[in-house]
Amino acid sequence: MMKLRAVAFLSLIVSPLAAQAADIQHGLGDLSPWGMFMAADVVVKSVMVGLTMASVLTWTILIAKTIELRLARRDVARSIADLPRMPSLAAAHDQLARQRVGRAFVEAAVEELRASELAMDKTGVKERVRSRLSRLELAAGRQLGGGTGLLATIGSTAPFVGLFGTVWGIMNSFIGITKAQTTNLAVVAPGIAEALLATAIGLVAAIPAVVIYNQFARSISSYRALVGDVSEEVMRMTSRDLDRMTTRAARPQEAVHGR
Numbered sequence: 001m002m003k004l005r006a007v008a009f010l011s012l013i014v015s016p017l018a019a020q021a022a023d024i025q026h027g028l029g030d031l032s033p034w035g036m037f038m039a040a041d042v043v044v045k046s047v048m049v050g051l052t053m054a055s056v057l058t059w060t061i062l063i064a065k066t067i068e069l070r071l072a073r074r075d076v077a078r079s080i081a082d083l084p085r086m087p088s089l090a091a092a093h094d095q096l097a098r099q100r101v102g103r104a105f106v107e108a109a110v111e112e113l114r115a116s117e118l119a120m121d122k123t124g125v126k127e128r129v130r131s132r133l134s135r136l137e138l139a140a141g142r143q144l145g146g147g148t149g150l151l152a153t154i155g156s157t158a159p160f161v162g163l164f165g166t167v168w169g170i171m172n173s174f175i176g177i178t179k180a181q182t183t184n185l186a187v188v189a190p191g192i193a194e195a196l197l198a199t200a201i202g203l204v205a206a207i208p209a210v211v212i213y214n215q216f217a218r219s220i221s222s223y224r225a226l227v228g229d230v231s232e233e234v235m236r237m238t239s240r241d242l243d244r245m246t247t248r249a250a251r252p253q254e255a256v257h258g259r
Contacts, residue, residue, distance in 0.1 A: 036194045041172055047165035047198050054154045055205040061147050062212050069219055072144055076101050076226045083233040089113070089241050092234075101140060101227060105234045108132040113241065122242050129238050133231040141224045148216045155210035162202015169195025 079102025086092035089110050096103040109129050116125045173192050 036197050041168065041194070043168050044165045044172075044194050044198055047161055047168070048201050051158055051162060051165075051198070051201040051205045054158055055201075055208070058151060058154055058205065058209045058212060061151060062208075065147060065216055069144065069216070069223065072101075072140075073223055073226065075099055076223065076230060078102070079105075079230050080226065080233065083230065083237070086237065088244075089234075089237050092237065102230055105133055105136055105230055106237075108136055109234050109238045113238070122246065125242060126235070126239065130231075130235060133234060137224065137227050137231055140227050141220065144223055145216075145220050148213055148220070151209045151213035151216070155206050155213055158202045158206035158209065159199075160202075162199045162205075165198025165202070166195040169198060 079096065079099045082096060082099070083092060083102060086095065089106055092106045093103070093110055096106060109132070112129045112132055113125065116128060170192060173195070
């Protein structure tokens, strides 16, 4: 008899609690990411959509820039390997037709030598060639760095955009509490969950963007060093060509003086 009374007493306690838990679960609704997105306020939805697009853009830049960087490094590596074997700038100009960076640097040097054909100061010619090549180095770095600034922007602003969505969602939760005149979990939890989801999406967009940006910054610095090697090799070829020109010009004068 005592056992029956104890079971009946426990059932009287557990049944209301189970019913209350079921009501809370029903009030909470779908707390999956998609369910929280669909139940979110239009402002929070806009934040989530914007952050998702930023994340997609980050991975798109990663794929595109990785391919571009590999092709650029391969092109520069070929130029570095081929230029030391070239006897002169003219030969390099003819044989580096398929190497974009190497041919551009050689063409710049050849054009300056033609423009300075009557110049007497060899040092001045070298300075003008170096000036042209330095501008090409900067242009190559800028071209490869295009788009990476967007990664920096996403990495620095996405957490704050997500935080804005969080603040807005929590504000809506407090408004719901005020209207319902209750602190029931079913009233509070959905808005807070949506707010935290906005923060999570902001971090998902920001963290990869920062990591990818830093990786590209190191890769582009390495690429610029390789382009600098191409520039120095072209400068050495320019110096040799100028020495040959000076020697050829001196021989007729020596022959005249010898007579």
